[in-house]
Amino acid sequence: MKTHFPVLPDKGQQKSGNQILTVLTQNPETKYCEFDLGECRTDFLPLLYEMGRIATETGNLSDVLDVLLTLMQEHLKVVRGMVSLYEPGSGKIFIHKSCGLTETEVIRGTYDLGEGVIGRVVETGQAIVIPRIGEDPDIIARIPNRNARADQNLSFLCVPILRDGKVMGTISAERIYDKPDLLKLDVEILSILAATTAPAAELHLLELAQTRALEENRRLRSALQDRFKPTNIIGNSKPMQEVYGLIEKVIRSKTTVLILGESGVGKELVASAIHYNSCNADGPFVKFNCAALPESIIESELFGHERGSFTGAANLRRGRFEKADGGTIFLDEVGELSLSMQAKLLRILQERSFERVGGNVTIQVDLRVLAATNRNLKEMVDKGTFREDLYYRLNVFPVTIPSLRERGADIATLAEHFVARFSTEMGIHVERIAPSAMSMLMCYHWPGNVRELENIIERAVILSEGGAIEDAHLPPSLQVPMLSEIANSGGGILDARLGKAEQDMIVEALKIHKGNMTETANHLGLTRRILGLRMAKHNLNYKDYRS
Missing domain, CATH: 3.40.50.300 (P-loop containing nucleotide triphosphate hydrolases)
Structure with a gap:
């Protein structure tokens, strides 16, 4: 049976004499349950004071928890105790410090939000008490080597460490089962200890987050440095x-x-x-x-x-x-x-x-x-x-x-790089660029430089079939006859080069003016009629350059 306790420190009341701490029980009709601090060892309050002093003056969480665990062992008769911290960045709850736990138990003591008793306390911000661990399947399942019979008389208490309404972690304790009223009192005492621990826990988690952010920043910068060598x-x-x-x-x-x-x-x-x-x-x-x-x-x-x-x-x-x-x-x-x-x-x-x-x-x-x-x-x-x-x-x-036309030797390397990149990103299987398509890429004058080549390869990868980029996958501006084809058709190599240069100039002007024939003719110093004749000679259509 689990009992949930809202953590409301204002319900504790001061009384005269040895009746220092009084606690409301779960049943509203029950009278106050009183705890006589005179029954405790006289060094309880000095240790509590020392814990508060360390938390206030140094904020060193490790020192604070050393005193906390001493208080839990000596005055609450805790058999096992642990302080777990919640790291929002990773969403994990892990044991930061403990007493009475084996190394294996500490390693296994990692929870997700809402998982197990500790995960639920972090999620809800409310304390949970299990009067007898041996009767609770969650804890037994978490640590299968535990003996339910031996744990029959152990109770499990878990309270949240709260700071400005945020849960920093939990304090958990296992102790010999006693009267229910004393368990409720233990929850109140652990809540006071948790409140004292909260500032140091918050500072530690903040420093941990900053350290991890710096490490991640260094990792990303190192990756960028490698990428941009x-x-x-x-x-x-x-x-x-x-x-x-x-x-x-x-x-x-x-x-x-x-x-x-x-x-x-x-x-x-x-x-x-x-x-x-x-x-x-x-x-x-x-x-x-x-x-x-x-x-x-x-x-x-x-x-x-x-x-x-x-x-x-x-x-x-x-x-x-x-x-x-x-x-x-x-x-x-x-x-x-x-x-x-x-x-x-x-x-x-x-x-x-x-x-x-x-x-x-x-x-x-x-x-x-x-x-x-x-x-x-x-x-x-x-x-x-x-x-x-x-x-x-x-x-x-x-x-x-x-410009890309000044570094023609890099065109093939760049094209193959873009093919590999886009085929991976899009999940399209493209292994190579066909020789005729590569020749077209090598002969083009690339007014848009590397960015234009990148865009053309991206389009070609989308259109490609059969694992290769072919001539038909390239845009109309690259669909030009090869010099060797022109020369073999009856013209000389000089005529072929002059024709290719003329075609490149017309294509570039059409691109600049987005297929507008009048502006293209003015740009080239030609009449619309002469421009139309030369475009027909090179099999060019102004409509292909309107977009």
């Missing part, structure tokens, strides 16, 4: 080898880096490789796209704002630079910033300090700045659309990422 970036062509060499040099310092290259070449990937292999790798890596937000809120996003600094600023907000303190901030599309924002950015590059919007307190930060753009900043400086002083502040260590 320069050697793990796909491509072994000579232009990429030069990029790897620059990355290896710049990671040794906190120098500002300007990453240049066309859209889709992998500038963010290079920025990640620089951060996760630098001395700032343990700090935050904050990314911000300067072209993604209206100018009116970019300042607040970058530098933060004080409460009430403008309409809608209900709370203080930390900006991206403040969040990146101790780490790296990556400013993508930096060429899209207005001249006024460029002036504000220049100051933080020079002084590493700023004020929040609406604030007057100067905030100092220690971070590395990585910037990227696909625009020609030097030309923008000449036109007056980009500050010259900011350009030189950003251009301390430029790294130019080559």
Whole structure:
């Protein structure tokens, strides 16, 4: 038979003389049950005081539990006692310290929420008393080697360790069965001990959670560092080898880096490789796209704002630079910033300090700045659309990422990498790219660079059948005759190359203008009629480029 006791410390009452502690029994009609502390050893209260002092002054849970278990053994005549803690992160309840238990019993003393008596006490926050362990199947089943006959006269008591309404764990005790009134009194005494233990238990669990969070953070950062090693970036062509060499040099310092290259070449990937292999790798890596937000809120996003600094600023907000303190901030599309924002950015590059919007307190930060753009900043400086002083502040260590057409030797490697990745992610069996399809990939001029190749392979994997990517699985923009086929049909190799170059230019212009014939003709300096004739020559249809 189990008896549940709500833990209500305010039901305890002080009485005069030796009748120090009185407890309400489970039956409301029963009179108070009184406990005479004079029957206890005289060092009970000093030990209780010492336990409270340690909990208050040091918060050391191990020291607190040493005194607690001594009190339980000497004054409550506990045969076995244990303190179990509940870790919300893992959802497990485990024995933290005990007396009278074997090593095997301690190892087995791990519970899920709601499992067994201890799990139910943690779940409900209410004490449970089992007058005779030998009659309870839950405990016997938990420890099969126990002798029900020997445990016939043992009682099991379990009370929650509560702190601000949250259950930190439990205190459990086994003692020789005595009068029911004394069991109820023991529950009250254990509840007092649990309340004294609660602050130290909360501190210990908080420190445990912080330690595990730091370990997980280190594990994730280590995984990112391995993932973004320069050697793990796909491509072994000579232009990429030069990029790897620059990355290896710049990671040794906190120098500002300007990453240049066309859209889709992998500038963010290079920025990640620089951060996760630098001395700032343990700090935050904050990314911000300067072209993604209206100018009116970019300042607040970058530098933060004080409460009430403008309409809608209900709370203080930390900006991206403040969040990146101790780490790296990556400013993508930096060429899209207005001249006024460029002036504000220049100051933080020079002084590493700023004020929040609406604030007057100067905030100092220690971070590395990585910037990227696909625009020609030097030309923008000449036109007056980009500050010259900011350009030189950003251009301390430029790294130019080559376009995919400049690293043709990497196309096959990248394509096979994407095939393996997407086939795994989608659960579609694709083993290879057919030679004719690979030739088409190698001959294409890739205006969208690596990002375009990635998207094309993703589409091809979805369409593929029979474990291989064929010509028909590639988009119309790649469906072009091979040079060898043109040459063999009667034209020379020069005509074949000129025809291929003409076709590439028309395809690229159609893509840029999304199949609009008038705009494509103007772009190429042709009339609509001449453009139509040349598209017919190359078997191109403007409708294929409308999406």
